[in-house]
Amino acid sequence: MLGLNQRDTKFLLIVVALTLFTPILLQPFPSDSGLAQFNAGYPDLMQRFAIFGIFAIGFNILFGLTGYLSFGHAAFLGVGSYSTVWMFKLLNYNVLPGLVLAIIVSGLFALLIGFVSLRRSGIYFSILTLAFAQMSFNLAYSVLTPITNGETGLQVYNDDPQILLGENGITTTHFFGFKMNASWIADVGPWQFTFNFGYYFSAVIAILAFYLSLRIFRSPFGLMLRAVKSNQQRMNYTGLSSRPYTLAAFVISGMYAGLAGGLLASMDPLAGAERMQWTASGEVVLMTILGGAGTLMGPVLGAGFIKYFENIFSKINDQVLHGWFAFLPDGLENAIIWVLHPFVGKGWHLTLGILFMLVVVFLPGGLVELGQRIRNLFRRKPDSEDDSNHKPQHAPHAAE
Amino acid sequence: MDVILLQILNGLDKGSAYALIALGLTLIFGTLGVVNFAHGALFMIGAFCSVTLQRLLSFSYKTIDPTKVDFLGNPATVKTPYVVSWFGENAGASIIDWSVPLAILFSIPIMIAFGFIMERGLIKHFYKRPHADQILVTFGLAIVLQEIIKALYGANPIPTPAPDIFFGSYDFGALLGFAENTISYPYWRMVYFLFSLVVIGAVFSFLQFTTFGMVVRAGMADRETVGLLGIDIDKRFTFMFGLAAAVTGIAGVMYAPINSPNYHMGMDFLVLSFVVVVVGGMGSLPGAVLAGFLLGVLESFASMNAIKNIIPGIDQIIIYLVAILILLTRPRGLMGRKGVMEE
Numbered sequence: 001m002l003g004l005n006q007r008d009t010k011f012l013l014i015v016v017a018l019t020l021f022t023p024i025l026l027q028p029f030p031s032d033s034g035l036a037q038f039n040a041g042y043p044d045l046m047q048r049f050a051i052f053g054i055f056a057i058g059f060n061i062l063f064g065l066t067g068y069l070s071f072g073h074a075a076f077l078g079v080g081s082y083s084t085v086w087m088f089k090l091l092n093y094n095v096l097p098g099l100v101l102a103i104i105v106s107g108l109f110a111l112l113i114g115f116v117s118l119r120r121s122g123i124y125f126s127i128l129t130l131a132f133a134q135m136s137f138n139l140a141y142s143v144l145t146p147i148t149n150g151e152t153g154l155q156v157y158n159d160d161p162q163i164l165l166g167e168n169g170i171t172t173t174h175f176f177g178f179k180m181n182a183s184w185i186a187d188v189g190p191w192q193f194t195f196n197f198g199y200y201f202s203a204v205i206a207i208l209a210f211y212l213s214l215r216i217f218r219s220p221f222g223l224m225l226r227a228v229k230s231n232q233q234r235m236n237y238t239g240l241s242s243r244p245y246t247l248a249a250f251v252i253s254g255m256y257a258g259l260a261g262g263l264l265a266s267m268d269p270l271a272g273a274e275r276m277q278w279t280a281s282g283e284v285v286l287m288t289i290l291g292g293a294g295t296l297m298g299p300v301l302g303a304g305f306i307k308y309f310e311n312i313f314s315k316i317n318d319q320v321l322h323g324w325f326a327f328l329p330d331g332l333e334n335a336i337i338w339v340l341h342p343f344v345g346k347g348w349h350l351t352l353g354i355l356f357m358l359v360v361v362f363l364p365g366g367l368v369e370l371g372q373r374i375r376n377l378f379r380r381k382p383d384s385e386d387d388s389n390h391k392p393q394h395a396p397h398a399a400e
Numbered sequence: 401m402d403v404i405l406l407q408i409l410n411g412l413d414k415g416s417a418y419a420l421i422a423l424g425l426t427l428i429f430g431t432l433g434v435v436n437f438a439h440g441a442l443f444m445i446g447a448f449c450s451v452t453l454q455r456l457l458s459f460s461y462k463t464i465d466p467t468k469v470d471f472l473g474n475p476a477t478v479k480t481p482y483v484v485s486w487f488g489e490n491a492g493a494s495i496i497d498w499s500v501p502l503a504i505l506f507s508i509p510i511m512i513a514f515g516f517i518m519e520r521g522l523i524k525h526f527y528k529r530p531h532a533d534q535i536l537v538t539f540g541l542a543i544v545l546q547e548i549i550k551a552l553y554g555a556n557p558i559p560t561p562a563p564d565i566f567f568g569s570y571d572f573g574a575l576l577g578f579a580e581n582t583i584s585y586p587y588w589r590m591v592y593f594l595f596s597l598v599v600i601g602a603v604f605s606f607l608q609f610t611t612f613g614m615v616v617r618a619g620m621a622d623r624e625t626v627g628l629l630g631i632d633i634d635k636r637f638t639f640m641f642g643l644a645a646a647v648t649g650i651a652g653v654m655y656a657p658i659n660s661p662n663y664h665m666g667m668d669f670l671v672l673s674f675v676v677v678v679v680g681g682m683g684s685l686p687g688a689v690l691a692g693f694l695l696g697v698l699e700s701f702a703s704m705n706a707i708k709n710i711i712p713g714i715d716q717i718i719i720y721l722v723a724i725l726i727l728l729t730r731p732r733g734l735m736g737r738k739g740v741m742e743e
Contacts, residue, residue: 067530069532069535116724120727120731123435123678124727124731126535127675127727128723128727130671130674130675131675131720131723132720132724134671134720135717135720138713139713141716142712142716143716278671279667282539285536289536342548342551347550347551349543350543350551353541353547354540356536356540357537357540357541360536
């Protein structure tokens with residue numbers, strides 16, 4: 001089906017089902033129970049899962065397949081956001097023109113940066129992309145203020161042209177009349193599920209993005225990219241120039257990032273320069289590695305994991321901890337909380353950093369590899385046939 | 401003329417910091433072949449060494465002074481640092497005053513030990529892994545270190561003043577015959593520049609004029625052969641890692657009065673110092689130093705109003721622009737060695 005073999009079709013269907021039922025799956029605890037704060041099924045967070053999923057899927061097409069580690073992908077995210085907000089300012093709040101423009105502009109931007117950066121590989125490529133992204137960030141903050149609105153961030157004002165808005169036009173972001181913030185809340189017993197249009201809009205795009213990346217992974221083009229990763233020198237010796245392929249991968253992943261940026265702006269019509277900062281580029285690297293670079297599902301898992309951490313784990317404060325350990329004697333309770341305190345709440349970055357290091361050291365394949373190892377533990381026999389497609393092949397990069 | 405001179409001077413202190421960090425980074429890369437993204441964190445830890453020492457030295461006990469009263473009419477409590485009560489009024493006060501230079505002595509053993517632990521505990525396992533993995537794991541380590549510092553010292557910058565004697569600035573203009581107060585340069589920045597020259601000189605003479613340094617240089621050129629000659633090169637490289645950490649650390653210690661240490665200063669400097677290393681040429685020590693000063697001065701020139709009016713925003717991007725140009729036209733950097741990190 002859809003040009004996929006049977007196993008991939010099944011895989012895609014599972015992903016689709018998971019995505020569609022996310023509002024239910026992420027809301028496992030009744031809303032009046034003590035664990036309700038671990039529910040992640042609220043629109044804002046679910047939208048982020050989908051959007052950063054797209055960002056990470058795109059990054060994975062570049063890093064996972066070709067091994068080129070870009071430290072400047074956030075630039076495309078920012079460019080996408082700016083383009084979309086500009087469309088809101090000029091036309092109206094319909095997200096479609098904005099998203100299209102975001103993809104086009106970030107694609108062109110990626111073509112330019114990629115054309116220059118891909119002349120070098122290895123660490124030099126990382127530094128070049130980093131330099132370009134930091135340049136864009138600094139410019140967006142200072143000189144390009146007429147376009148980016150500098151520190152305030154770009155937003156829609158009442159005196160903007162908005163030529164298509166009309167008299168009684170919708171004043172929130174919408175897709176042909178369906179508002180992004182429209183939600184339908186279902187109460188099932190003690191559970192409360194929120195079905196948000198914005199989430200489903202992003203989710204459908206994310207599924208399309210996932211499908212496209214699946215096709216790329218299985219295509220001759222994808223195979224060529226893998227060949228670049230495993231031995232670029234040999235490719236060059238056979239008389240084949242690999243640059244067009246890597247450039248194509250770079251542009252595609254830049255467009256994914258632009259799309260993600262456009263969606264971010266669609267959910268909340270704001271764009272700030274900090275979206276282009278190199279910490280944001282670092283975040284997508286973290287997501288991809290944490291989930292499993294070079295695997296299909298890994299980056300999405302990584303994106304979900306980090307966003308869950310950022311929004312849920314960071315809310316565990318001392319009070320919550322006291323609630324959990326109340327059954328212990330006071331001294332022990334305080335001691336445990338004293339130990340845990342730096343790692344939870346505002347210190348969630350610390351836990352994330354430690355987890356990330358552990359993953360890089362012990363689990364180069366990320367969460368996906370962890371899942372496979374656990375599964376193999378129960379099966380007690382390695383199923384090599386099933387693994388080969390999803391596991392990153394450990395091979396030195398061309399520049400080493 | 402005086403404007404140009406002023407910009408050169410202004411660029412030198414930032415350039416010194418870039419040069420010192422880049423020197424440490426290159427020492428690690430040249431010896432161990434590891435791309436260390438946690439290097440900015442080492443700089444930050446150095447800066448926080450001076451904060452720590454300043455706090456340790458001003459550790460006080462409280463006494464109630466019956467002769468004074470506070471504004472409520474109660475007997476006032478007076479804080480006396482322990483150092484003052486041990487060494488007397490004058491000596492104690494000046495020890496506290498000089499805590500930043502003293503922190504150099506305090507930080508060197510800490511940084512060397514830290515470097516040892518880092519190399520033996522973590523980096524050692526990554527020699528055989530791809531450079532991407534090295535970048536990633538050290539990036540993770542940088543996040544962890546940064547967050548630990550944030551948890552311990554809070555998120556706000558901590559002012560760490562230099563000794564009082566270096567307060568104020570020196571009027572170069574008068575010395576060179578220009579009008580007064582046209583070129584005034586803060587004393588501490590001058591100290592920082594001279595200090596960086598001393599450190600750079602010390603590192604180079606250590607490598608050039610000692611047997612240990614000779615072996616290390618030989619190891620950088622051809623590790624395998626040195627190993628075959630029966631020299632335990634790994635042990636020396638581990639020491640070099642500690643030394644590189646110490647160089648970066650004391651760069652941070654002395655930088656604390658110029659820029660109040662905060663937890664993300666390391667990351668801010670890391671990106672720039674990588675650019676510096678790449679411009680100088682990966683693995684070339686003189687290149688790193690040269691590029692550090694060069695980029696520092698260039699940055700300060702670009703922030704002149706005369707130039708900003710012609711090309712707006714150039715001060716924000718000059719360093720990256722230079723890096724991109726150099727990487728594309730001279731892939732090996734200014735003074736890069738052949739065969740280092742090339743395809």
